Amino acid sequence: MAKSKTLRVAVAGPNWGENHLQGAAESEHGEPCALWGRSDKPEYRALADRVGVPFYTDYSLMLSESKPDVVTVATQEPGHAPFTMEALAAGCDVYCEKVISDSHDAAREMVRAAAAAKRELNIGYNYRYSVSCQWMRRQIEAGRIGEPLFGQLSAFTWCVHHMTDYVNSVLGTPTRVMARLELDPLADLPHKSIYEPGHLFETFAYAAYTRKVYTVEYESGALLQAGATDYADISEPAARLMIQGTAGRVELDDLTGKVTLWEAAREATVYTPSQILDPIGLRMNCVEAVKDFLRALAAGEGAPIPGQDGVNMILLEEAIMRASKSGGWEDVA
Known part of the structure; x- marks a missing residue:
C-alpha cells in the first residue's frame, strides 16, 4: 500500500x-x-x-x-x-x-x-535520536541507576554542545555553571576543527577551541562535568558519557555505540546497536529527528524538541563564557 x-x-x-x-x-x-x-x-x-x-x-x-x-x-x-x-x-x-x-x-x-x-518550531538536536542514547535514557527513566548524581562527558569539539543538550534532556534544567574556555591555539599548533573560527559568536562559543571544560549544576542537584577540544581528531569517539546514580552506573562509549549498565552487581547489562535493525550514524539521527517532527505534526502534538530548548542551550553557552571570564559560578539565565 x-x-x-x-x-x-x-x-x-x-x-x-x-x-x-x-x-x-x-x-x-x-x-x-x-x-x-x-x-x-x-x-x-x-x-x-x-x-x-x-x-x-x-x-x-x-x-x-x-x-x-x-x-x-x-x-x-x-x-x-x-x-x-x-x-x-x-x-x-x-x-x-x-x-x-x-x-x-x-x-x-x-x-x-x-x-x-x-x-511549531523544532530544533534539530538529533543526538537525542541516537539509538544508544535512547536506550541509555530509558534505563535512567526506569530507575535502574536510582537517582542520578553526576555525569562525566568528553566529546569531539562541537559534539560537546550537542551531547550537553542530550544530558539536559535527561537530567533536567541547568541552573549554574563553572567553566574554563581557552580560545587561542597553543603556540605553533593550530586547531584542527573544520568549523573554526566560524562558530565563535559574540556571546558564546559553539566549538571547543583549545579547551572547553565546564561543570553544570541542575535543579535536581545533579552535576555534569564536561570537556572537549578542537585538537581532538574526528576519528576519535564523538562522545563518551557516564552517569552515576544512587543504585548504579550507565556508560556510553560513543554517540551510537555500546552502552554498559551496572546495577550494584559485578555482572553488567550491555546494549549494542544492531548493524541491521538500527539507524546508525550522525546523518541517520538527523533523518529520524525530521521524521519524528513530521509524526508529531500529523498527530497534532507539540514539537519534540521545542524552540525554547534551543534558547536554553544558548543561555548555557553564554554562562560558560561568562564563568570562564569570572572564574566562578555563573547562573544560567
Missing part, C-alpha cells in the same frame, strides 16, 4: 539538508516539495532532481510557489532566524538546525514568532 503523504516539506540548505530531504521522503506523514540553495551549483540541482523537487535560489519564491506546510532550515547559524521568521510568516511549521541562532535575542524572537503564528 502506498504511504499517505500529507505534509509538504521544503528544505533550505542543500548540504546537511540532504538528510532533511531523506527524512521527509521516508516519513509516513510528509513528502519533499522543494529545495533552496544560496547558489546555483550543479550538485544542488542534481540532488533536487534525485528527490524529484524543484530547486530554487530565491527563498521567497520557493515559499510562494511550492506552498510548503513545513520548512526545514539547514543553513549556517546566521541564516536561521531570517529563514525561520519568513517561513513562520508564510504559515509553515519549522524544523531548524542547531544551534538555533547566533544570538539569544534572535532565538527568543524566533520562539515568540512561532507562538504568535500558532506554528
Whole structure:
C-alpha cells in the first residue's frame, strides 16, 4: 500500500539538508516539495532532481510557489532566524538546525514568532535520536541507576554542545555553571576543527577551541562535568558519557555505540546497536529527528524538541563564557 503523504516539506540548505530531504521522503506523514540553495551549483540541482523537487535560489519564491506546510532550515547559524521568521510568516511549521541562532535575542524572537503564528518550531538536536542514547535514557527513566548524581562527558569539539543538550534532556534544567574556555591555539599548533573560527559568536562559543571544560549544576542537584577540544581528531569517539546514580552506573562509549549498565552487581547489562535493525550514524539521527517532527505534526502534538530548548542551550553557552571570564559560578539565565 502506498504511504499517505500529507505534509509538504521544503528544505533550505542543500548540504546537511540532504538528510532533511531523506527524512521527509521516508516519513509516513510528509513528502519533499522543494529545495533552496544560496547558489546555483550543479550538485544542488542534481540532488533536487534525485528527490524529484524543484530547486530554487530565491527563498521567497520557493515559499510562494511550492506552498510548503513545513520548512526545514539547514543553513549556517546566521541564516536561521531570517529563514525561520519568513517561513513562520508564510504559515509553515519549522524544523531548524542547531544551534538555533547566533544570538539569544534572535532565538527568543524566533520562539515568540512561532507562538504568535500558532506554528511549531523544532530544533534539530538529533543526538537525542541516537539509538544508544535512547536506550541509555530509558534505563535512567526506569530507575535502574536510582537517582542520578553526576555525569562525566568528553566529546569531539562541537559534539560537546550537542551531547550537553542530550544530558539536559535527561537530567533536567541547568541552573549554574563553572567553566574554563581557552580560545587561542597553543603556540605553533593550530586547531584542527573544520568549523573554526566560524562558530565563535559574540556571546558564546559553539566549538571547543583549545579547551572547553565546564561543570553544570541542575535543579535536581545533579552535576555534569564536561570537556572537549578542537585538537581532538574526528576519528576519535564523538562522545563518551557516564552517569552515576544512587543504585548504579550507565556508560556510553560513543554517540551510537555500546552502552554498559551496572546495577550494584559485578555482572553488567550491555546494549549494542544492531548493524541491521538500527539507524546508525550522525546523518541517520538527523533523518529520524525530521521524521519524528513530521509524526508529531500529523498527530497534532507539540514539537519534540521545542524552540525554547534551543534558547536554553544558548543561555548555557553564554554562562560558560561568562564563568570562564569570572572564574566562578555563573547562573544560567
